[in-house]
Amino acid sequence: MRGDAESFSRLCEKYYPALVAIAYAQLGDRDLAEDAAQEALLAAYRDITRLNRADHFSPWLVAICRNIAIDMAKARAKAGQIGIEDCSPASKAGHHEDDRVGIVREILLGLEPGMRDVVFLRYYNQMSYGQIAAMLGVSEEAVNGKLRRARARIRQELQRRAAMEIEP
């Protein structure tokens, strides 16, 4: 048992940073994101025998992690603790942060979760389109499309806000 767990834990090392990014995209809190990623790996280890197709491992793992992160976010919101927005990257953007970086963090919150996942995997984990596609179980075209739309949304929103600042 311990031996299996150790073997599995080596597999975990490969996926952990991406899972943290996926969870962070939902939670906006690094500590919680790490908890969610660890929890996902525990859940995957428990249920690995129920996975019918080995080639679905990473999308399956990502789905577990995302679900855990969503449940955590909901639980916190329900308990009246800090909400998703409040613990978001945007709210952590201090006064010393570059304004545009802070704005981009806000914009990221408004993106659909699937798009946010792709942005984090690409820009934080520095994964290639092929790696992201394999990780999420989607096509490279889908990854490309999501990234393109995400970048367009960010660019448009930055331009809109810049225009608002210029207006008297």
Add this chain to the structure above:
Amino acid sequence: MSHTNKDRRLDEIITRAVDIGKVEFDRTKWLDRLAAESQTPGVSRPRTGCTKSEPHKTIWRTIMESKITKYSAAATILVAASLVLFDPFGLSGGRHGVVLAEAAERMNEVLTITHKEKRVYYEQGNDEPLLRAEAVKYISSRQGIVEEQYDQEGNLMHRVYIQKEPQQLVFLFVKGKQYLMMPMADSWARLMENLTPKGIVEHFKAGNCKELGPAKIDGHDVVGFETLDAGSFPIPQQYHFLFPIEGIKWQFWIEEKSLLPVAIDLEVTTGRGLFTSFKKMRITCHAYDMQYDQEIPASVFDPNIPDDYVPLNLESIVQENAAWLGVGALPVIGFVAYRRRSRRRGRVRLES
């Protein structure tokens, strides 16, 4: 600043925005946590998406969040609704009531459903169909619902996504290379309240449902139920001009052995509406090949909108023979069009 430089600058900003610092997997901590958990029986477990024993509490709501799935999925809901209707626990020796009760219980445990549908569209009074189509549906408690409709030659006509995260509808119309993406706002949810299980149950308390008795379908020993009701699709009055439902007849068949539905038949009749091309329609649908708790790849639920698709607008909806868009698309498009029409008064040309 050149275009390339702008792109590079944007990439830099995004990279900074998502920078949460370096993370490393702590193997020792994880192994300790695993060991601690294995010594703590009864610890709550997160969903892994393939646990068959986990009760599924939200599938009714998932299915009924959109009118799209109403036609085929509500027959499943009726299993639960009929539980109240028949009051099986109050019936002495009511065999079918027990069947329904147990079926409802089984359905509550289901996480995923896939099934096929044969659909035939007729103009009332004409036995020659306007369209025959095949559809495949994937329903997941977590990820939502996907429907694909094919013509008789096997060409994909449309694909519909009802997503849970984010809560939105995505239509891909293959023929015109168009798509429609819209959030399901709270107002929608309010509109749909009478389509929730509770609403259905309240409605059918006043309705009638009869048993069809035992039968054999696709080699399965089944028990059948039928209900005739126009009000089970309660489109608000102000939308009747779009898709006026006049009557629905449901039949659903529950396998005696597994106590799960194996087939659903329904027939819908409509009045003349904008999205029936001002024809009185009769639509029949046979849902079959029900698969429960099969693993569905996550990619199925991912609407990958091709680059050459353009947003669907009202004019194209009107110009399209709406009846050909399929049962699934009609009610939702109707609702969308109504809203857009309100904003674009005078711009709509009605074409039959």
